[in-house]
Amino acid sequence: MASANKKDARTQRERARAYRARQELNAQQERRRVRDNVIGAVAGTVLLLAIIGVQSAYYLAGPGMPAPATTPTPTATVSPAPSASVPPSPSPTPSD
Numbered sequence: 001m002a003s004a005n006k007k008d009a010r011t012q013r014e015r016a017r018a019y020r021a022r023q024e025l026n027a028q029q030e031r032r033r034v035r036d037n038v039i040g041a042v043a044g045t046v047l048l049l050a051i052i053g054v055q056s057a058y059y060l061a062g063p064g065m066p067a068p069a070t071t072p073t074p075t076a077t078v079s080p081a082p083s084a085s086v087p088p089s090p091s092p093t094p095s096d
Helices: 002-061
Strands: none
Touching: none
């Protein structure tokens, strides 16, 4: 009967050790998930702010900048002179 008690005690110790190992693994995974979520949120926020900043800079200072609000000045346009029409060249005729 003593060997049965030792076997039961050993089995209980093994179960307790496996249980503590699973608890520790779950705690580590939870910490990693929280850390990954924080890193993702910070990276997403930085990316969003960078996109907004680049768009603002492009439209305020780049080629997307609106033209200044000045009154346009009229410019003189020159109309082309009528051109003389060139007579069509005669088409070649087959010679026999």
